[in-house]
Amino acid sequence: MEQIDPPHHDNPVEPTQSEPTAGDGLSGPKPGAPPPLAPSPSPAPFIFHGNATEYFRIWIVNTLLSVLTLGIFSAWAKVRKRRYLRGNTELLGHRFDYTADSRRILVGNLIVVVLFLGYALFGAVYPAIRFLAIGVIVLALPWIIVRSLAFNAHHTVWCGLRFRFHPSLSAAVMVFLLKSVLIVVSLGFYYPAWVRDKNDFIISRHRLGTAYFHFTARTSRFYFSYFVTGILVFAFLVALAVTMGLLVGHNGGHAPSPTQLLPVLAAYAAVLYAAKQLTFALLFNHIWNGTQLDEHRFRGRMKTGRWLGLQVTNLAAIIGTCGLLYPWALIRTTRYVQDCLEFIPAGPLDSISRLGSTAGSAVGDTAAEFVGFDFGL
């Protein structure tokens, strides 16, 4: 396991007022004395430059080639998508880069596909194998998550420095296995605290060069967000039960027909989707306001109503066009998320320097997507 020294700043540079520079605006080319990256401690917004038309071209070609190559190209498609999204993200005048090698992701994809086919085929003949495989997957989950995070962090670069993820397997086992059991034991009441722990695990183990991310958000806000969402979902479930009762009464005591059930099920799915988006919006600002990079802070300014409106129109557009407007939805979502995010440097950033580490594994990255984990990082 990689050992990382605690953060230290031998030559802290005092914040200076911004001054006009010839180069990129923030890192001027003054001969002999390059100024610090962030001369002013004023908030620096994340700026997203992507546009839907441009991404549509990339997405449609990715889709076409992935289908034509029976999924082989999807490894390249994944890298191109991430490169596009990160490459269009600007902070302090500089863009992010994603440097993953598609061939490594392809190897990861192939391993996951082979394992899944083995599970499906052998599981059909010998059902006991299914339980064994599920057990193995659950036990391997912390490793998969850790490797996925390490892989993605390692291949994300900003201003020539790589992000890192400190891959602590024991901490991952604690969060993703042992504490998950507490959710079941507490009948779900521990879930908001677990979400907070999960975010703490993910954020606090990331770093940019030698700078450490910290997560200080309080648990109470997580409980509040899930409580609000839970109340809304519960109210809907009550309404659903009443509707079902009325339907059964209308049918003379018989169960509702599939045609009658369809709108109810659609409403149920819509409410679950809205609840997920509501939780995201309620927690976004709290999570980012509780995140620091050394002494530098972040600030989230998401508006819940606007986010819900955005997601509802996105969903309608995607369903209405059989997925063709997915690129448009993705771009406007990414743009809004970045519009809602600011970086507040406490001083110049040039005390942050390079840190050596291992590269992580694409298998974990692929497996994490395959089992439906989306950390939203």
Added chain:
Amino acid sequence: MNTVISATYFDGEILRGQAVGVALTDDRHLRITGGPVDLRIPAAQAQISDQLGSIPFFLRLSGRGMLEIPASDEAAAFLDGLRPSPSRTSLIHRLESHATVAAAATLLLAGVVAVSLWLGLPRLARRAAYAVPAEIELQAGKAGYAAFAQSFLPSNLGYYEKERVRHALGRLKQTRTLHLDPKVVFFQMNAPNAFAPARGHDRRHRRTRPPRAERR
């Protein structure tokens, strides 16, 4: 030296950028100059990111930092000149510049795949089903019969109704190559099933009288 491209140089050691100019010398070296930076690196050692939309180009200088070059036609032409051979992504770029063609091809392909699955899967399933060895088929039939016999009562269908089903199965049998001669047994399922009598045929009120042999 010909074109000079504006870029930001990062040494990869600290989080600090330096505005620089990048040029290609006659002996195919990259000359990077600006502020305290004065580097001369063989162009072959520079790893150039592929063009993707309008995101900047990134040049990784094999352990000596990296360059961030804003996307422009001039920068794209300059970097094409650095690559030893045409980029493998040129086909992808051509497709991207004809997004309508790509979209039409994708929709067409999706349609072909959907139709193939819709028609092909049942055919494949049928072929697989008839490829089952006779012994396994016999075992499956016995197990199925035992399960049905345990759960359902014998059918109360009349002789002629049973004959109708037998006749329909007989016609079906002629279209298939069977390993075994199937034995037809009737159960009372009280639910719709594939071999139920035809619509409008109410067996509860129909009095049928089987021939003498059947009654015995």
